[in-house]
Structures are given as structure tokens and as C-alpha cells.
Amino acid sequence: MSSGQATTGALALAEMRRRRTRHRLGALDWFEVAYRVYLFGIFGGGTVLWISSSVNDATVAAGTLADVGRHGPAVLGLLAALAFSAGLRGGSHGGPLALEAADVTHVMLAPIDRRHALMRPSVQRVRSALSTGVGAGAVAGQLAGRRLPGSLVAWAAGGALYGATVALLWVGAALVAHTTRLPRWLATAVGLAVVAWQGAAVAWHVPGPADTAGSLGLWGWRQHPMDLTATVVAVAAVVAGILMLGRISVDALARRSSLVAQLRFAVTMQDLRTVILLRRQLNQEHTRHRPWLRLGGGGAQRMGFTHSLWRRGWFGLLRFPLPRILRMTALAVAVGVLQAAAAKGTTPALVGAALAAFVLGLEVMEPLSQEVDQADRADGLPLERGELLMRHLAAPAVALAPFAVIAGLAAVVSLGAEYIAATAILAYPTVLAGAAGAVVSIVRDAPDPYSPVNQQAFVPPEMAGFTTTLRLVWPILVSTLGVCAVLLPRAAARTGGSVEAASVRGAVGEVLFIVAVAWWVRLRDRVRRSVRAFMAEGRSYTAAQRRQTSGRTT
Amino acid sequence: MTIALSTRGLTKDYGDRPALLPLDLEVPQGQHVALVGHNGSGKTTLLRMAAGLLDPSAGEVEVMGHGSGTVAARRSLSWLADTPTFYDDLSLGEHLEYVARLHGVVGWQDRADELLEKLQLTHRRDDIPTTFSRGLRQKASIALGLVRPFDVLLVDEPFVGLDASGKSAFLALLDDAAMAGATLLVATHELAFVHRVTRLLALRDGELVYDGPPSEVDVNTLVLHT
Numbered sequence: 001m002s003s004g005q006a007t008t009g010a011l012a013l014a015e016m017r018r019r020r021t022r023h024r025l026g027a028l029d030w031f032e033v034a035y036r037v038y039l040f041g042i043f044g045g046g047t048v049l050w051i052s053s054s055v056n057d058a059t060v061a062a063g064t065l066a067d068v069g070r071h072g073p074a075v076l077g078l079l080a081a082l083a084f085s086a087g088l089r090g091g092s093h094g095g096p097l098a099l100e101a102a103d104v105t106h107v108m109l110a111p112i113d114r115r116h117a118l119m120r121p122s123v124q125r126v127r128s129a130l131s132t133g134v135g136a137g138a139v140a141g142q143l144a145g146r147r148l149p150g151s152l153v154a155w156a157a158g159g160a161l162y163g164a165t166v167a168l169l170w171v172g173a174a175l176v177a178h179t180t181r182l183p184r185w186l187a188t189a190v191g192l193a194v195v196a197w198q199g200a201a202v203a204w205h206v207p208g209p210a211d212t213a214g215s216l217g218l219w220g221w222r223q224h225p226m227d228l229t230a231t232v233v234a235v236a237a238v239v240a241g242i243l244m245l246g247r248i249s250v251d252a253l254a255r256r257s258s259l260v261a262q263l264r265f266a267v268t269m270q271d272l273r274t275v276i277l278l279r280r281q282l283n284q285e286h287t288r289h290r291p292w293l294r295l296g297g298g299g300a301q302r303m304g305f306t307h308s309l310w311r312r313g314w315f316g317l318l319r320f321p322l323p324r325i326l327r328m329t330a331l332a333v334a335v336g337v338l339q340a341a342a343a344k345g346t347t348p349a350l351v352g353a354a355l356a357a358f359v360l361g362l363e364v365m366e367p368l369s370q371e372v373d374q375a376d377r378a379d380g381l382p383l384e385r386g387e388l389l390m391r392h393l394a395a396p397a398v399a400l401a402p403f404a405v406i407a408g409l410a411a412v413v414s415l416g417a418e419y420i421a422a423t424a425i426l427a428y429p430t431v432l433a434g435a436a437g438a439v440v441s442i443v444r445d446a447p448d449p450y451s452p453v454n455q456q457a458f459v460p461p462e463m464a465g466f467t468t469t470l471r472l473v474w475p476i477l478v479s480t481l482g483v484c485a486v487l488l489p490r491a492a493a494r495t496g497g498s499v500e501a502a503s504v505r506g507a508v509g510e511v512l513f514i515v516a517v518a519w520w521v522r523l524r525d526r527v528r529r530s531v532r533a534f535m536a537e538g539r540s541y542t543a544a545q546r547r548q549t550s551g552r553t554t
Numbered sequence: 555m556t557i558a559l560s561t562r563g564l565t566k567d568y569g570d571r572p573a574l575l576p577l578d579l580e581v582p583q584g585q586h587v588a589l590v591g592h593n594g595s596g597k598t599t600l601l602r603m604a605a606g607l608l609d610p611s612a613g614e615v616e617v618m619g620h621g622s623g624t625v626a627a628r629r630s631l632s633w634l635a636d637t638p639t640f641y642d643d644l645s646l647g648e649h650l651e652y653v654a655r656l657h658g659v660v661g662w663q664d665r666a667d668e669l670l671e672k673l674q675l676t677h678r679r680d681d682i683p684t685t686f687s688r689g690l691r692q693k694a695s696i697a698l699g700l701v702r703p704f705d706v707l708l709v710d711e712p713f714v715g716l717d718a719s720g721k722s723a724f725l726a727l728l729d730d731a732a733m734a735g736a737t738l739l740v741a742t743h744e745l746a747f748v749h750r751v752t753r754l755l756a757l758r759d760g761e762l763v764y765d766g767p768p769s770e771v772d773v774n775t776l777v778l779h780t
Contacts, residue, residue: 012655016648023643101639106649106698109605110656111629250623251609254602 009112017120060147060345068148069218074201077214080166080230081198082330084210085191087170089323091177092187094252096129096170097121101257108250115246122175122242129167137163137217143348145220155220161231162217168234169213175241179248273369273441276362280324291318305383306391313367313395324363331360332403335431336410339483343415343490350487354480357434358441361479364399365438368392372446389443390522397432404428422489425503429510430483436517437479443521444475478517485510556583556618558706558737559604563613566599566760573599574760576613581739581753583618583705586732588748588768589741590776591757597741598636600757601708604739605633618705629657632704636711638695640683646670646694647679650701657702669697672723688715696724700731707731709740713747721746748773 060068090096099108099121107117141159145152177187194209201208208214213230263278295314320328338353362369371392381388408427412420485506492502559581566574574596581587591597602608604615606623620626640649647666654662670676673693678686683694692715699707707728713721725747728738740747748754748768756764756776764771 008658009656012652016644016652016655019648020641020643027643100641102641104607105633105635105639106653106656109607109628109631109633110653111625111658112656113625249609250607254607 009110010116013107013112013117059149065148069222071202071205072218073211073215074198074205074208075214076162076217077208077210077212078195078198078202080169080210080213081195081208083166083170084173085195087173088177088182088187088191089184090170091174091179092182092184094249094256095178096125096174097178097248097253098256098260098263099253100260101254104250104254104257108253113246114248114250115243118245118248119242122245126168126171126238129171130164133163133165133167134160135163137161137166141217141220143346144217147346148221150220158219158221159217161219162213165213165216165231165234168231168238172234172237172241176237176244178252179241179244181247181249273362273438273445276359277369285321285323287316287319288321291315292320293318305388306394309367309388309391310395313392313399316367316370317364317395317399320366328360328363328403329406331356331363332406332431333410335360335434335483336407336412336427337414339407339426339430339486340411340414343411343419343486343493345490347487350483351480353483354434354437354476357431357483358437358476358479360400360403360431361435361438362441364396364403364435365393365442367395368439369442372442384525385446386522386525389446390518393439393518393521396435400431400435401428404431407431419499422499422503425500425507426485426489426510429507429514430485433482433485433510433513434479436482436514437475437477439517439521440478441475443524444471482510482513557581557616558583558585558618559739560616561600561604561613564600564603564610564615565612566596566603566608567611572760574603574757575762577762579755579762579765581737583737584732584735585753586728586738586751587740587753587755588751589739589755589757590743590748591741594759595757596760597757598710599760601633601710601739601741605631605708607633630705632699632702632707634695634699634707634709634712636714638683638691638698640691640694642682642684644682645680646675646683646697649683649694649698653698654701659702662701666697666701669700669727672727673697674719674723689717689720692716693720693723696727700727704731704736706737706739709738709742711741711743713742713744725750745773 087096097118108114110117137159138156139159141155141157141162142152144159145155148155150158176182198208198210200206201211210230212224212227213234215224215227216230219227259278263275295311295318334356335353338349338356341349342353368389371389404427407430408423411423411427415423485503488502488506488509489499491497492499557580559579561577561579564574564577564579566572577600589597589600599608603610604617604622606627615622617627618630620630622631644652650666650669651662654666659665667676670679673696675690675693675697678690678694683691686694692712696712699709712724716724721744728740728747732738738751740751742748751768754764754766754768754771754773754776755762764776
């Protein structure tokens, strides 16, 4: 290829990208954008600050502060190690870049320098990871700053630096793993080794590989210049990955491109369930060909609906691949640790626990998700849909039991052995109630058989943004309510009451909450049908009255 | 004799499922080849590996003597996929300009006009192709594949969705490409095309079961039952 042709191609690429940006900007409804920014500001930033300032958790004691200084870097480093491990695995599966299908066909197959062509998508990927890391880190930092010494601004800045480092570690590891074509087994092995080593640093206080990265999270309180080596390493990984962009696999880009449009649409619709499903597909996470355990024949005479649905649930659950089970285990550990943090006095940790339980619920409720996604099949069954969906909850609820044990163990490790009884009482109901938000999210996505058209279409634009935000937040609120029972034993411990008795009260409340959600799943269609019939009756009555009135006046 | 496309031990498997068994193949420059086989026989897998869109499990592919996916191979090879892909914010005319300029074509406008006219798409030049019907999308994809220079044209199921006039227009364009010395490799079930080629390749379950002129085999049986 002549250099002239390459230059022409590169110029065409740059010019067409500029033109496409102009097209997109021209097609934007700026009022809508401003409205979304406004909503995000109100519901995002405003809500975070409001919740943060309304939580009056006490400043930690000197002993606890010493513990934070001693063990905090290792614990925060575990998150950095997990991000590094996830990056390696993602990169070996073809991440982190995802192009449009048309870019793969027309740009990647054109005789131009691929490194040049991929530079912009790579920078965009780094930018989006950075902004997520910085945002999440700053929010977490200012929450930590309410219980730890140091100004809120310093904690937010330190958290942002830590978040940025973790994000860069993830994207850098992914780029390097992809461009060096790191074999999947090796990526998994290296990732697990780093996480295990850092886990050992948390458990046995040996130096961990990600301690310096974790230490950045405490910069709101004290600064160690050596910690910046973690940031330097993360930046170096990103730069190395970008320099090797020419070695990226077009096969992986082609495979991922078909899912990108769906993923973007799901993100636009704030459809968390679909986002998680598509991310699984992007990572090529397939169900196992052979189940972990084969179920017996089942006995033909016993195959009623409930038994059939119970078996169908286990058919799916027993095919979960190992990475998914490991991810669910990590989520269960997160639920336990964050619940323990809330029990110790960090109330905002409840939101983290709720998010972890919500995602854990989305993972385990696969049989229910499949039923909702195959609506036509379900509608052909001689069973009311609410009954069908409710019975689908049984197998996942049982499957959550071992994860509740894991969450309980993590909580006991964090809290101490004296809380074994309280943890044993609360663990399973809490995990189930936390997963209830996922049930709400899944069932709410089921098509409405009693509505001929999408009701959302009739929502005025002024309300559409609010409705969409509510759609996103509502299931997470349900999960947050589900994990709040831990506040009862905490209050009992503070006032000198019985922690176990308070735990029983909390567990009973959670069981009632779970029953209410299951009942909602069962009766949702019936209630909607009744409301619609009532509304239709009202409309026809009003119309008849109008006709009567107009008849009299004429 | 220049070899336009060659494979040596080219293999693809998806875990425990083989998609293409080791394949040794040489297609001389200027030859017109039809690739037939039942669904899942490995036709698309072979073409995508030749185009550089799919990594082989083993073996190698060369296009005009260059490894598939290299800059030189990309310059020589044009790929028409069975599922056309377009940008949803570019018109057909802008797509043609973009693709032609990415390939360094000077004076692309005349070629674009000619293709649009032959494919009866002139009046749709300013429309967005993602909004087209299946047949029109196929025609638009053909225009994009042919607006740039190439030595080897790989086509996957090009006749699906085309009406009679579209099919004859495409066959005429393939004839033009052949006249210009291009090598054609077309995966198809279309008998009208199979009868026009000089060489027929048949795949069954990833294995090459026939390689020869179409005149020496019952093409109908081969195409319908392979």
C-alpha cells in the first residue's frame, strides 16, 4: 500500500467521523438533553448528597481508626485486584473495545492502519471507565469522610484518585491481555493468583500486590507518595495497550459488535437486566453443556405444574458456568461485608449491600428471566401468568441458600464471633429480601397482556424522564428496603437490648416482605386487569353522561 | 499463474464442534468459483476467515500472497456479507464516499453513480440504508462492495432478498468484475450462478466433498443435497 493511500484513508476516516459527530449533534433535542442533565443532577448528585448528609453516623473511635489505617489499604486493594483480574479476563475474551458492526466491516477491513483507526474508540473507552471510576470513588470517598478524620473535599478527591486508578487498572489490563492475545486459562490463572494474594493480605496482613492502590483510597486522611506507583502502573498498562492496538483481534471485534447496539439501547432504556445479560454474552459466558448434577427422571405421575417448574428451574441453575458462580460468590461476600459495615455504624453501606443483593438476584433468577423473555410460550400455558411466574421463584430461592451462608460467614468474619447467632438468623432472609428487587425488575419487564399498546407512548414528555428514572431506581429501592433489617439488631446493641431478639424481629419482617413481593408477582396481572376494567367502566359512564347532556341541550 | 486465494490446513472449530476440517485450497487469479453446501456446512466460516474477520483454529489463508487481515490483503479483497451492515447516521451516498475514500479511490463519484444506476438505487442516494427493505439493503451492500478496487471478491449468499431485476443487475456486475480480471468466490444456493462458474466447491459438515467444474457433476443434486 502506498503511503498516499494510507493517508487518504486516514483522512477519510477522520473527516467522516467529524461529519457523523455533526449529524448526531444536529439530531439532538437539546431541550431533552438539558432535561436529562437536570434530572440526573436532581436524582443523582442531589440524592447522593442528601442521603449522605442525612446519615448521622458517629465518627469512628481511635481503635477503629487505627484498624482502618492498618487494614484499609489491603481491603481497598482487593477491589483493585478484582478490577485487574476482571480486566485480564475481559481482555482475553475480546474486550474492552466494542465497535459498531459497520465499523468492523468498512473500517477494519479497509487498508488503513488499525492502530490509528482504533485510537479514538480506545480513548473513549478509557474516558468512560475513568469518569465512572472517578465518580464512584468521589461518592464513596465523601461518605467515608463523614466518619473518618479529614475534610469531605479531601476524601472526595482521594476517592476519585483511587477510583481512577482502579478504572485504569481494569481498562489497561484488558487492553494488554487482548493485544498480547493472552490465553484465557492464563488470564484466569493470573487474575485468580492476584486476587488470592490480595485476599491473603486482607486475611493474614501480609503485604499484598494492590496495597498501594488501596492506600490511595485513604488519601483523604493521609498521603503516602509511594502509593502513586499504582497509578503510574495503571497508566503504563493503558499506554502499552494503546501502543499495541494494531494487534487487536478483528474476530473479537466482529463478535462483540453485534451485541453493542443492543447494549447501548438497553443502557439508554436503563434496562439493567438486559445490560447484565448482554455483558455476559460479550464475555462469551455460555451455560454449561453438561449440568453440574443430572436430575433424576422426576416420576411421570408427579409432574404437576409446580413440580415441572421446579425441575425446569434446576435444569437452568445446574448449568450455570463456573465464572458466574464465582461472581455470585463474590457478590454474596460483598453483601455480608457491607451488611457488617452497616451494623458497625456505616449506614450508607446498606445501599452497596442492596446493589450487590440486587445483582445477585438478577443472576440467580435466570429461570424467571427466561420465562419473561419467552412470553409467547408462557401465554400458551393453561395457567395464569402470575401463578406461573410466582412458582418460578421457588428454585432460585433455594439456590440462594448457599450464597446466604457465604454472606453470613463474611459478615461474621467482619463482625466477630459474638454475632454468629444474629447473623444465622438474618442471613438467609436478608439475601432473599435483597434479591426481591431483581424479581420486581424482571417481572415488571414482562409484556402487559392487557394493554394493546405501550402505555409509555402516552406518557407526556415532561413525565417520561421521571418515569424512566423511577423505572431504574424502584427495584433498587425494593432491594434496599429488603436489606434494612440489620438496623434493628444495631439499634438493640446500641441501647443494650437483645441483639438476637431484634434479629428475629428483623427476620420476620423480611419474610413478610418476601411474601408480599411473591404475592405481587402472583396478583400483578389480576390487579392491573381490575384497574383497567374499572377505568374503562368509568370512561364509558362519563361518555354516556356527556351524550345525555348534549342530547338535552340540543 | 498467480494464486489469488490459498489455504493451507485451514481449520476452525468452536470448542468441541468442528466448523471447517483442515482445508488445502488454491484459487488462481481470475477464476470464478461457486461455494455450495447445506446450512452449517462451513461456507460462511471459510469466507470469513479468508476476509480476516474470523481467526482460524489452525492453518493459514493468503490473499494475493499476503496473510489474510494484513493491510495488503485488505487492499486486494472485497467482502460482501450475507447480513449487510450500515451506519445509521449516514446516507447511502455518504456510505459510498466513505468506503471509496477509505480505500483511496480517486474519482469515486463516477463509479458510485454507475453502480447506483445499475442497481436502480439512484433515487435512494440520500436515504439512510438502515431504513431500507431487505432487498434494498442487499443492493446497497453490493454497491459498497464494488465501489472500491479489488482483486478478489468474496460474496456470501448475495441473492437472498433480491428481486429478479436485482439478481440480473448483480450478475451483470459480477460479469464486469470478471472481465476486469477479478477472482470471484461466491457462496450460494442459486443455480443460475452455479452454472456460470468455472469451478465448484462443495462443503458438507465442514469437509470439502467436491472440487471441480460444475459440468462434471449433477449440480442440482449437489446443490440441493450437499
